[in-house]
Amino acid sequence: MAGQAGIGFMATCPKCGGYLGRGHRCWGGRRILTQIRLALLGALAGFFLPWLWLDRISMPLLATTAVLGLVLTLAVRRYARF
Ligand SMILES: [Zn+2]
DSSP: OTTOTTTSSSOBOTTTOOBOOTTOOOOHHHHHHHHHHHHHHHHHHHHHTHHHHOSSOOHHHHHHHHHHHHHHHHHHHHHHTO
16 A cells, blocks of 8 residues: 555556546446447437438438447547546
8 A cells, every 4th residue: 555655546447447546446347337328328319310300211221320329429438438
């Protein structure tokens, strides 16, 4: 413990990506759940967005936009690393 002050201050946890401050509680398992939830949200957004400006909706289009939303959400999350 002693002598490590300042080293782990700005470091991030390899498991959950959170800041390794004092009292860090690892939520590595929950991070996967968050990612799945975000991916589902992205898919939902991709599924419902076409309804806003398109008159004729087809299932292939919805499937495409849903997958697009999912992939975009994951890509943004990966890029932003939040
Ligand atoms: Zn952690």
